[in-house]
Amino acid sequence: MPDGVAHHPALAHHFEDLDQQREAATLGMWVFLVTEVLFFGGLFATYLVYRSWYPEAFAEASHHLDIVLGTINTIVLITSSLTMALAVHAAQTNRRQLVFVFLVSTMALGATFLGIKGVEYFHKFEEQLIPGSNFEFEAQYFQHAQLFLSLYFVMTGLHALHMIIGLGIMTWMLAWTWNGTITDAYHSPIEISGLYWHFVDIVWIFLFPLLYLIGRH
């Protein structure tokens, strides 16, 4: 950009133009998501090894998860991904009110997911399925069912933590939409927040069959 030429107020000076700025933001977010894939990947690898070692105990312990609540939560989360995609679309086409509506819908669905998750955790507590000194299970699978339930709590807990962070990001995006930081020329923050939210959805897409659906027949 030559001196003295006015540039777009949303364009940071180290970028050539708005397109390059937007692509850099998207790429940066994807690089972060790679680290997230490997972060969750360690847990998936642990799951793979223990499930292949103790398939009967894993199937037996999986039967204690609530398949109805799990399925409802899967649908809630997929719907929140749809409203998130629509929020990004509204930002791209510069319809501020719709951005608000869809961001708030996404947050409401996210909160619903967490509420249902909380109910499930509470049931596990009541049924004494929390690994530790009060754990109760058939003697045959007592040890290895605890491995499954430990993985269940750590994986869904880490996933839930990501959703809570996601709700924080959405609040931030609502504020930026409100104060006019987000415009049709500068909506990368909404776009990359969407990438994060969809990533969290993808993690659940794999957690649901691996935790809830094994050995059901």
Next chain:
Amino acid sequence: MSEHIVPTRIYYVIFGLLILCTYLTVQAAFIDLGALNTLVALGIALFKATLVVLFFMHVKYSTKLTWAVVVGSVFWFGILLALTYGDYITRSWRTYG
């Protein structure tokens, strides 16, 4: 390259497919397919994830560099799984020797 704006119609179609796949994966879980149960469940999950990545996350319309990063994440995750699993399943082999 200017921004590609995906028509909302596509989002609704993808949403419909994701819900359909969720229904199918729950139904399939109650049919006894032996070892295939896990493969079917993972296959459906992989298909759902691909739809989300390509359309909701706009990778279908993204730069080649973004593609490389996305494929890279799957590749490194594959290494993580293959080497870890390769280690663990071969540990017991010694006892049969």
